[in-house]
Amino acid sequence: MAQKIVAGNWKMNLESDEAFQLIDELNTELEESDVRVIVFPPSLYVLPLSKMNKGSYEVGVQNFYTAESGAYTGEIAIDQIKSVGGSIGLIGHSERREYFNETNAFLKEKVDVAIEKDFDFIFCCGEPLEIRESGKQADFVKLQLEESLFHLNAKQMEDVIIAYEPIWAIGTGVTATAEQAEMMHKDIRSWVADKFGQETADKVTILYGGSCKPGNAEELFSCANIDGGLIGGASLKSTDFSAIIKAF
Numbered sequence: 001m002a003q004k005i006v007a008g009n010w011k012m013n014l015e016s017d018e019a020f021q022l023i024d025e026l027n028t029e030l031e032e033s034d035v036r037v038i039v040f041p042p043s044l045y046v047l048p049l050s051k052m053n054k055g056s057y058e059v060g061v062q063n064f065y066t067a068e069s070g071a072y073t074g075e076i077a078i079d080q081i082k083s084v085g086g087s088i089g090l091i092g093h094s095e096r097r098e099y100f101n102e103t104n105a106f107l108k109e110k111v112d113v114a115i116e117k118d119f120d121f122i123f124c125c126g127e128p129l130e131i132r133e134s135g136k137q138a139d140f141v142k143l144q145l146e147e148s149l150f151h152l153n154a155k156q157m158e159d160v161i162i163a164y165e166p167i168w169a170i171g172t173g174v175t176a177t178a179e180q181a182e183m184m185h186k187d188i189r190s191w192v193a194d195k196f197g198q199e200t201a202d203k204v205t206i207l208y209g210g211s212c213k214p215g216n217a218e219e220l221f222s223c224a225n226i227d228g229g230l231i232g233g234a235s236l237k238s239t240d241f242s243a244i245i246k247a248f
């Protein structure tokens with residue numbers, strides 16, 4: 001069975017005192033539940049946030065590099081992240097693809113190193129507005145998955161967490177309707193089933209991301225193929241983030 005996950009991508013927001021306050025609030029507000037809760041702060045804060053953790057969330061990173069160590073100024077390696085308590089990383093967020101030129105081929109390398117290092121990851125995919133308007137969103141997203149994930153074997157694939165994040169819905173306040181999101185999630189699961197078998201497809205977790213907030217989370221999460229959410233803006237307010245988690 002797929003996992004239930006709500007993850008908060010803080011992006012390049014919050015100074016340290018604000019980050020610590022948000023975590024303090026989450027430590028108070030989050031209740032025991034069967035939802036896996038993950039926060040992705042700027043990597044500077046992974047160590048203190050891991051130390052402040054009372055057990056109701058995991059701490060992840062928004063980015064990591066493919067090399068083991070060495071002369072890669074500004075980059076961080078998976079072993080370093082693990083050594084400060086980080087347990088999971090984002091791969092292929094649209095902002096990394098757009099502003100840092102991360103290609104499907106490079107993201108495939110990240111996927112491979114994460115698997116080799118036994119490091120969980122959320123693989124992000126999603127189409128820009130012009131592709132949605134041309135009606136070619138399914139082909140676009142399928143290619144992202146084929147070029148970065150579909151070389152895996154079924155055992156590796158079943159642990160993969162995919163986040164479908166239509167770029168036109170990220171940070172815009174425009175959410176995909178539950179129907180639009182479910183249609184893409186259903187397609188993603190069926191492509192995984194065609195390639196790896198239905199049993200594997202049923203285990204793959206598929207999150208929705210893009211202006212998800214307390215007011216629309218319940219409708220989105222009640223869709224058959226939506227296993228949770230990757231939340232940007234609304235993860236910066238503890239009341240909104242915990243309300244989204246409770247929407248399950």
Ligand code: PEP
Binds near residue numbers: 165
């Ligand atoms: C994101 O950046 O992953 C995201 C979903 O952002 P927002 O919720 O702000 O649209």
